[in-house]
Amino acid sequence: MQSTAPFLRIGTRGSPLALAQAHTVRGRLAAAHGVVEETIEIVVIRTSGDRIQDRPLSEVGGKGLFTKEIEEALLDRRIDLAVHSSKDMPTVLPDGLALSAFLPREDVRDAFLSVRYASFDALPEGAVLGTSSLRRKAMALRLRPDLEVVEFRGNVETRLKKLADGVADGTLLAMAGLNRLGLTAHVREPLDTGRFLPAAGQGAVVIETRADDARSLGLVGAIDDAETTLCLLAERAFLGRLDGSCRTPIGGLALRDGERLTFRGTVLSPDGRASCETVQDGPISEPTALGLAAAEALLAAGAATLMPG
Numbered sequence: 001m002q003s004t005a006p007f008l009r010i011g012t013r014g015s016p017l018a019l020a021q022a023h024t025v026r027g028r029l030a031a032a033h034g035v036v037e038e039t040i041e042i043v044v045i046r047t048s049g050d051r052i053q054d055r056p057l058s059e060v061g062g063k064g065l066f067t068k069e070i071e072e073a074l075l076d077r078r079i080d081l082a083v084h085s086s087k088d089m090p091t092v093l094p095d096g097l098a099l100s101a102f103l104p105r106e107d108v109r110d111a112f113l114s115v116r117y118a119s120f121d122a123l124p125e126g127a128v129l130g131t132s133s134l135r136r137k138a139m140a141l142r143l144r145p146d147l148e149v150v151e152f153r154g155n156v157e158t159r160l161k162k163l164a165d166g167v168a169d170g171t172l173l174a175m176a177g178l179n180r181l182g183l184t185a186h187v188r189e190p191l192d193t194g195r196f197l198p199a200a201g202q203g204a205v206v207i208e209t210r211a212d213d214a215r216s217l218g219l220v221g222a223i224d225d226a227e228t229t230l231c232l233l234a235e236r237a238f239l240g241r242l243d244g245s246c247r248t249p250i251g252g253l254a255l256r257d258g259e260r261l262t263f264r265g266t267v268l269s270p271d272g273r274a275s276c277e278t279v280q281d282g283p284i285s286e287p288t289a290l291g292l293a294a295a296e297a298l299l300a301a302g303a304a305t306l307m308p309g
């Protein structure tokens with residue numbers, strides 16, 4: 001049988017969430033360019049982050065762990081595109097790579113999940129909250145200093161299993177991931193962004209390509225969402241100025257309102273006792289400047305004193 005080169009090769013991690021996102025991108029690209037889905041190959045790549053499951057992510061070196069091997073495959077031309085959760089992307093990319101398109105953003109909120117308790121506020125005194133996110137831990141403790149927070153690593157399904165097994169009384173997960181996996185039945189309450197500011201990039205799927213790959217850039221441009229791109233430019237500039245790693249509890253969210261972008265950002269101490277917050281707005285033509293201005297406002301308000309040295 002004669003083999004033909006695939007139309008495109010998409011690299012992705014092998015977790016159910018990553019695969020769901022890669023399949024969504026494949027479906028949209030196939031529809032936009034009138035090719036059958038089978039001509040777009042999905043290449044599963046195991047990353048360091050997938051291998052290291054026994055230690056908190058913040059200790060083993062943070063976000064780049066989930067992208068390194070996929071980015072190497074891009075640079076080696078073994079794949080044409082990489083699909084990621086924006087939230088997991090470092091703010092600085094390897095030379096030669098670029099974030100080239102964002103899908104329309106999903107629900108940006110965190111959700112509260114529990115077997116027994118109907119809402120976050122209904123958790124009893126001293127209840128156990130499972131999360132491996134420094135941001136979620138700090139935000140939960142800010143509202144409820146009495147809670148006991150335990151480490152909850154693994155993919156979304158693993159965390160739901162731990163919850164069902166009674167390892168914790170409740171957990172917090174992104175609505176976006178639960179929606180993409182069809183697991184919203186477990187959600188007790190989506191948390192208002194005024195109380196739980198999401199991570200920069202939460203809810204947005206991004207496509208990374210080689211910066212000079214004109215063909216792939218053109219193809220993914222057809223499925224790019226302009227509003228999500230604007231918001232993510234602001235959020236990534238904000239995060240990059242403050243701390244690209246995941247060792248500091250940081251929340252940041254840009255929203256479009258007509259010709260303006262509004263930005264809310266916060267930095268917390270790990271125990272949630274101290275925090276600073278800023279709200280800024282600017283024209284949609286200057287998303288990066290807005291993110292940087294929000295970061296500068298937090299630094300001026302003492303955000304650096306909340307961060308680990």
Ligand SMILES: NCc1[nH]cc(CCC(=O)O)c1CC(=O)O
Pocket residue numbers: 085086087088156172173174175176177201202203204205
């Ligand atoms: N760090 C894991 C991760 N990366 C992206 C999402 C959710 C999907 C998204 O934000 O787009 C999740 C799971 C979670 O935080 O619940």
